[in-house]
Amino acid sequence: MENIxxxxxxxxxxxxxxxxxxxxxxxxxxxxxxMKMEVDHEASCSGVIQAIHINEGDEGLDADMIAITIxxx
Amino acid sequence: MFTVIKxxxxxxxxxxxxxxxxxxxxFPPSGPMDSWSFRLANRLVGNEVGxxxxxxxxxxxxxAFEQDAVIAITGANMTPKIDGLAIPxxxxxxxxxxxxxxLIFAKVGVRSYIAIAGxxxxxxxLGSQSTFHKAGVGGIEGRALQKGxxxxxxxxxxxxxxxxxxxxxxxxxxxxxxxxxxxxxxxGPNEGWLDEAGKAKFLTEPWKLSSKSDRxxxxxxxxxxxxxxxxxxxxxxHGSEPSNIIDQGYPVGGINLAGETPIILVNDGPSMGGFINxxxxxxxxxxxxxxxxxxxxLYFKEITVQQAQRLxxxxxxxxxxxxITNQ
Numbered sequence: 001m002e003n004i005x006x007x008x009x010x011x012x013x014x015x016x017x018x019x020x021x022x023x024x025x026x027x028x029x030x031x032x033x034x035m036k037m038e039v040d041h042e043a044s045c046s047g048v049i050q051a052i053h054i055n056e057g058d059e060g061l062d063a064d065m066i067a068i069t070i071x072x073x
Numbered sequence: 074m075f076t077v078i079k080x081x082x083x084x085x086x087x088x089x090x091x092x093x094x095x096x097x098x099x100f101p102p103s104g105p106m107d108s109w110s111f112r113l114a115n116r117l118v119g120n121e122v123g124x125x126x127x128x129x130x131x132x133x134x135x136x137a138f139e140q141d142a143v144i145a146i147t148g149a150n151m152t153p154k155i156d157g158l159a160i161p162x163x164x165x166x167x168x169x170x171x172x173x174x175x176l177i178f179a180k181v182g183v184r185s186y187i188a189i190a191g192x193x194x195x196x197x198x199l200g201s202q203s204t205f206h207k208a209g210v211g212g213i214e215g216r217a218l219q220k221g222x223x224x225x226x227x228x229x230x231x232x233x234x235x236x237x238x239x240x241x242x243x244x245x246x247x248x249x250x251x252x253x254x255x256x257x258x259x260x261g262p263n264e265g266w267l268d269e270a271g272k273a274k275f276l277t278e279p280w281k282l283s284s285k286s287d288r289x290x291x292x293x294x295x296x297x298x299x300x301x302x303x304x305x306x307x308x309x310x311h312g313s314e315p316s317n318i319i320d321q322g323y324p325v326g327g328i329n330l331a332g333e334t335p336i337i338l339v340n341d342g343p344s345m346g347g348f349i350n351x352x353x354x355x356x357x358x359x360x361x362x363x364x365x366x367x368x369x370x371l372y373f374k375e376i377t378v379q380q381a382q383r384l385x386x387x388x389x390x391x392x393x394x395x396x397i398t399n400q
C-alpha cells in the first residue's frame with residue numbers, strides 16, 4: 001500500500017478522488033489551503049484508491065497524518 | 074553555490090531585523106518570523122546573527138551544493154538529510170560539494186531556517202536582503218526560491234572550529250506540537266475602543282488560528298467582541314463598523330480588528346489602515362506564532378511593555394555566542 005501524508009497542517013479544501021477510483025502517478029488527489037495558497041497533493045504511484053482518511057473542511061490535522069491510501073497497480 | 078532542486082512550499086531569503094526605517098513609506102520589516110531560531114542558526118555557523126539565510130515554511134527545499142559549505146538548520150523539524158542520511162538540527166554541519174540537502178514537511182513546528190557560513194549573497198533592497206513577496210522586492214528576484222535557481226553565499230574560510238557547534242539546551246526555543254499556545258500581548262494602541270467585557274473575552278477565550286494565515290497576517294476565529302460607546306458614537310469619517318477608525322499607522326504585531334475578525338499583523342503586514350488594534354503581540358512572541366500550526370488554539374495573556382522588553386532582552390541573550398558549545 002502507498003500512503004499519501006498530508007504534509008502540511010492547513011485546511012482540506014477539495015478532495016478530487018473517491019474510493020475505488022483508478023489514479024495515475026502524478027494525478028492530483030486533493031488540494032489543501034495553506035497560507036492562502038492552494039497546495040496540490042499528487043499520487044506517488046499509479047493504482048486504485050483504497051481509503052480516504054480526510055474530509056473536506058478538516059483543519060488542524062498533523063502533517064504526518066495519512067490522508068489517502070493507494071493500492072499500487 | 075547551490076542549486077534549488079525542490080523549492081519547498083515557500084522558501085525565501087530573510088535577514089534580521091529586516092527592512093527597518095521604511096514603514097512610513099509602506100514597507101514592513103519582513104525578516105524571519107521566528108527570529109530566535111534564525112539568529113541561532115547564524116550563530117552556529119559563525120555568522121553575525123542577522124546574516125541572510127533561508128526561511129522554509131511548512132515544506133522545506135532540496136538543495137544541491139556545488140561547493141563545500143558549513144550549514145545549520147534550526148526551527149521546525151523538517152527531517153533534514155544529506156544524501157538521504159539524517160543530520161542533527163541545532164548543530165553546524167559540513168556539507169561537501171556534490172552533496173544534496175533535503176528537507177520534507179514540518180513534523181514539529183512550521184518554519185525551519187537554513188544558515189550557511191558566510192551568509193546568502195543577494196542584492197540588498199532598502200538596506201535589507203529580506204524578501205517582501207507582496208511588493209516583489211528583496212531576497213532573490215523579490216520572490217520565493219524557484220526551481221533551478223543558483224544561489225551564492227559569501228565566501229568564508231571553512232575550518233574545523235565552525236563544525237559540530239551546538240546550541241546549549243537552555244537557549245533553545247520550546248518548539249512543539251501543542252494545540253494550545255499561550256501568547257503574551259500588550260494593551261494598545263486602541264484598547265479604549267473595546268469595553269471591559271470585550272477585553273476580558275479576548276484575554277480568556279481560545280482563538281483558533283485560521284489556515285488563511287501567512288506572513289502578512291495571522292487570522293483568528295473566536296467569539297464576538299463588544300465595544301465602548303466611542304466605537305458606536307463617532308463621526309462618520311471613522312467608518313460604519315464599530316472597529317473602524319480614521320486611518321492610522323499600525324504597529325508590527327498589532328491585533329487588527331477587521332470588522333469582527335482579529336488579524337495579527339506580522340512581518341509582511343500593512344503599515345496603516347482604518348481598523349482598531351486593541352492589543353499588540355510584542356516581537357519577542359513572534360517565534361510562537363511562526364511555529365503555530367493552523368487549527369491551534371491561541372490564548373492571549375496581557376503583560377506590560379516593560380515585561381515584553383525584558384522577554385525580548387532575554388531572547389537576545391539566548392542568541393549570544395556564549396550559548397553555543399563546541400561538541
